[in-house]
Amino acid sequence: MNQWLRENSALVLVTLCVAIAVLLLASVVFMILWIVARHGRRRALVERVEADRDRLDFELLAAEQTSRLRIIRELHELVIHSITVIVSQADGARYAAAQDPAVAARTAATIAETARTTLADLRRIVDVGRDGEAEAGPQPGLASLRELFAVMRDAGLRVTFEELGERLELKQGAELAVYRILQEALANSLAHGGQGTEARVTFRWTADGLEVLVDDDGARVAAARGEGPDRGYGQDDDLAALTAEPVGRGITEMRERTEIYGGVFRAFTMPGVGFSVSAIFPALAYHNGVHGVRL
Template sequence: MTTPYRRRGEGECEMDAWLDANATTLVVVLAAASAALLLLAVVLLALWRHSRRAARRAVRERAAAQRERLDLELQLAEQGSRLTMVRELHEIAVHSVSVIATQAEGAQYAASQDPSAATRSAAAIAAAARETLADLRRVMTVARGGEVDADEQPGLANVQELFRVMRDAGLGVDFTETGSSHELRHGAELAVYRILQEALSNSLDHGGPGTTATVAFTWTDDGLKVLVEDDGTRAAAIRNGLDPYAEAQKQGYTVDDDLAALTQAPNGRGMTEMRERTELFGGVFEAHPVPGVGFTVQAVFPSLRYHNGVHGVPLDRR
């Protein structure tokens, strides 16, 4: 017996269509949820790997910092040992120089009384001087960590070579010299050279390529004035495509600003070193920025020709 065919009603057709539509929506929702979960898993994995790398990097940085700290402590200990040795050798050298001075005074007196005694004193002085020189060379070796030849230290004869090096690095250098130059002791020449070297290096570092430094040596009968003026501020404005005059006007510079620039004392290792080198030979050091232009360094040595590098103890004129 066959089942009679029954036509589907409109309600059943609508139900089927609704089920089909919702099934499609459910599939889309499930697919989107799966994609979101996959993306979340990828993000979490990336974050985990990043945190692992950061943790490893932090460990390496801590280890490197620890090694650097240990190296610095070792260097500090070595420097402390060197300073102790330098102080001890220096005390010996000072005592030896005192002995030489005493012997020289005795030889001067003996020369007028007994020429043979003066000869013996001169031999003793020469021997003491050689011993003192050996001690001083040991001081230099300990302080520098190796053998040092004093003849290799630069002086005024090397100034033109210094200018050439600075020009090759991008700093324009104009040099003028007035007055009659006179011979200086090597320590004084080295002080002048180092001051000039530091001033020109600062001009290049702060002004950048295109900066011009004007160097002037002014000699007097007993002294020397070293003047270094650069246009680093103006050069930086030109390098950036700006009008230097307009930029200076924008800053609203006044007379008070100029006075403040002239009276302030720039700090820093280089400035301190230049000031100490100048004062060591009885000089006066001054440095200040020039608003809208650049920077000026000046070292004036009133008695550099007869100064031995010790305050208040000038050498006799010859």
């Protein structure tokens, strides 16, 4: 056996090299396929989250439009009844005018009062209809936070929520701004950190305003999966986190929504940990109606 190995050592060496090359090639192919599959799963996850968000928004819009149509129908019935009363009173005044002008004058006053009430109802119908037509998209509010968190958790994001202070009564526009900021921040946490990322949401209410804070550990989770940078972070990363300004469509949209309601927006990276979003509304209570007047 030893003699055969000595005589065929070159053949054995070539065979071993070929086997090793085949194994290396197979490993590389397997690694490429695994990376492609992982990115495909990540893309499918993001698409599913977006689809769930759209579904939630459409369900909220449908419920809101159904409520609006019910209000319009009820007001419409009141207007029909009021107009019927006005017609009857006008007929009575016409016949009474020939016999007793005083009765006709009193009837005219009643007709005028009924007409004013009817006009107010008609204006309400127009306002409700205009609100429905003016909506460029669905408008959820703070009452929809539970559904938003459920969608994100189903997608793999670990969401914890803490609310401090007494919640203010806000107009729909202000609630929509807060909801959209939170929705975008959670979507970013899931997109960049992936499944298993924890997003800690905190609402701090004051007498006049609100602070919204979203902290995630996406960088740490990605590093644990082997998707982060090979090197550790140091002073350069800390300096970049303090001075660099995060950019992107989502960041711009969150900042604009915050500033519309007199708030201050900030987004920054926590090296080795994740990403944080802060939207502070110091006087949100004064944006319920007339600027500068708390309603």
